[in-house]
Amino acid sequence: SKPRVWISRPTFPEVIARLEPHFEVTAEAEERRFSPAELAAKLAGQDAAVVGLKDRIGAAEIAGAHRLRIVANLGVGYDNLDLDALSGAGIAASNTADVLNESVADYAWALLLGAARRMTAAERWLRAGQWHATEFKAWLGADVRGRILGILGMGRIGQAIAHRAVGFGMPVLYHNRSPLPEATERACHARFVDKAQLLRESDFLVLVLPLTPQTRHAIGAPELALMKPTAMLVNVARGGIVDDRALAAALRERRLAGAALDVFEGEPALYPGLLELDNVVLSPHIASATTETRRAMTSVAVDNVLALFGHGPHAGRPPTILNPSVLDK
Ligand code: GLV
Ligand code: GLV
Numbered sequence: 001s002k003p004r005v006w007i008s009r010p011t012f013p014e015v016i017a018r019l020e021p022h023f024e025v026t027a028e029a030e031e032r033r034f035s036p037a038e039l040a041a042k043l044a045g046q047d048a049a050v051v052g053l054k055d056r057i058g059a060a061e062i063a064g065a066h067r068l069r070i071v072a073n074l075g076v077g078y079d080n081l082d083l084d085a086l087s088g089a090g091i092a093a094s095n096t097a098d099v100l101n102e103s104v105a106d107y108a109w110a111l112l113l114g115a116a117r118r119m120t121a122a123e124r125w126l127r128a129g130q131w132h133a134t135e136f137k138a139w140l141g142a143d144v145r146g147r148i149l150g151i152l153g154m155g156r157i158g159q160a161i162a163h164r165a166v167g168f169g170m171p172v173l174y175h176n177r178s179p180l181p182e183a184t185e186r187a188c189h190a191r192f193v194d195k196a197q198l199l200r201e202s203d204f205l206v207l208v209l210p211l212t213p214q215t216r217h218a219i220g221a222p223e224l225a226l227m228k229p230t231a232m233l234v235n236v237a238r239g240g241i242v243d244d245r246a247l248a249a250a251l252r253e254r255r256l257a258g259a260a261l262d263v264f265e266g267e268p269a270l271y272p273g274l275l276e277l278d279n280v281v282l283s284p285h286i287a288s289a290t291t292e293t294r295r296a297m298t299s300v301a302v303d304n305v306l307a308l309f310g311h312g313p314h315a316g317r318p319p320t321i322l323n324p325s326v327l328d329k
Contacts, residue, residue, distance in 0.1 A: 003024070005019055005047065047068065069308060070304065087323045112234050207233070215241050221246040
């Protein structure tokens with residue numbers, strides 16, 4: 001009989017259908033958050049799983065999944081997966097690296113400009129019926145030209161964000177675990193600085209680093225205190241990288257001019273203080289949410305599953321495997 005694959009969330013059925021010649025496919029028809037016990041029950045008996053960021057998969061969830069060989073994550077970040085537990089069990093894990101770089105970079109700029117020009121607050125005001133006359137000095141925002149763009153986390157998404165800065169006339173500073181090769185740095189017109197300098201000098205600081213135990217609260221009260229009171233913070237990375245309570249306090253007290261956030265600690269719940277503020281643009285974790293990109297992400301997940309079972313153009317080599325050492329076993 002065919003191996004079995006479970007898809008945890010509604011996605012693009014015509015892309016998932018590529019699995020059907022080789023697998024017995026069970027695809028969830030509705031978007032749901034599964035409890036750990038439900039996930040364990042869903043994974044038991046499956047040979048493969050395509051999961052989303054809200055599915056947290058660790059030792060307990062795979063304990064009864066004796067046939068499971070791959071977990072393909074629909075996201076570039078994979079803090080929802082316990083990679084050590086999966087590797088220990090000989091289970092491959094994959095993400096959707098690269099296909100979302102440009103969409104996420106576009107969205108980071110949408111948030112940055114939205115915060116600089118107060119777009120969402122102005123729209124709320126308009127929708128509330130408060131636009132009675134056009135005032136010359138109403139809704140004044142900040143220009144971005146000539147201001148310093150800071151990027152914390154300079155992987156491929158960070159680099160795609162930096163490339164766009166040329167058109168906006170913004171010099172780019174960045175910090176990363178290690179500096180980029182000189183040629184790459186030159187190509188994205190970006191200069192490496194230490195984290196404290198990045199915090200002090202950025203007019204707009206964009207976060208694009210993965211959530212790990214080391215990056216949790218990488219932006220907390222002490223870091224916010226280093227930033228200019230005129231600066232704005234943009235987070236398209238992960239909730240938990242920013243201490244949302246400290247951020248809300250800084251925004252409320254105007255120690256920071258603004259923020260634009262696509263991700264939150266404990267989302268979909270939000271730190272209540274954030275909702276009360278007018279100087280923050282909020283969105284529901286949609287930086288990669290374009291039709292093309294979500295389709296491409298689904299396709300990459302399917303490529304990885306097919307490849308692990310020896311099918312398709314990447315047979316034997318899942319293209320975005322996170323723990324390639326499991327292939328040696
Ligand atoms: C992707 O960003 C998701 O919602 O899981
Ligand atoms: C989205 O948050 C992703 O990690 O792809």
